[in-house]
Amino acid sequence: MKLLLAATMMLMLSAVAMAVPDVQQVGPYAVSFDLNTNYQVQIAQPVEMGTAKAYQMGLFVDNSTYASVGITEYADLTDSTLMVFKSMLPMSMMLQGLNVTNVEDMTVDGKESFLVTSEPMEAVAGAPSTVYRAMYWLDSQACECGPVSVGKTSVVVTSTYPLDVTQGLLSSLKVVQGQAATAAAPAAQGGQILPPA
Secondary structure (H helix, E strand, O other), X not given: OHHHHHHHHHHHHHHHHHOOOEEEEEOOEEEEXXXXXXXXXXXXXXXXXXXXXXXXXXXXOOOOOEEEEEEEEEEEEEEOOHHHHHHHHHHHHHHOOEEEEEXXXXXXXXXXXXXXXXEEOOOOOOOOOOEEEEEEEOOOEEOOOOOOEEEEEEEEEXXXXXXXXXXXXXXXOEEEEOOOOOOOOOOOOOOOEEOOO
């Protein structure tokens, strides 16, 4: 009986250990997620533009299977009306040679978001067959200036992982300003921190 109890406890503890999300420091943001697959982490150097700063993290298996989380911090309040970006993002993807097949509303990080599903217009050997992209704003608020929203920080997630892995990433994603408590630790699911690109 004690052996059965001990085995049950070990299984429960290993299940809890596997469910620990990865936490990475991306610029001034702590980004936590559970990708539930093997990957390597690459944090890009911040990019400063006149009106914004951009931070990006890549989660790679190889050149055709990856996800990225891009955080853009604008200096001034910016139009964050989600409906506008719901039209603009698919058009931008089409200009990149992707055929948009679906756009659906969803919640990411507790915020209103949408997920765009697309496929390359031309099949290329070794290229991903499906590209997913989601967008939301960390701080979007209704504006008194009209039927629009304004915010300063947007998050865009791009993924070529299968839909179930992508949905797991999006449903577990949390982006908060501040230091990650475990940013220097390798990911529990096989992530590895690489030097900045």
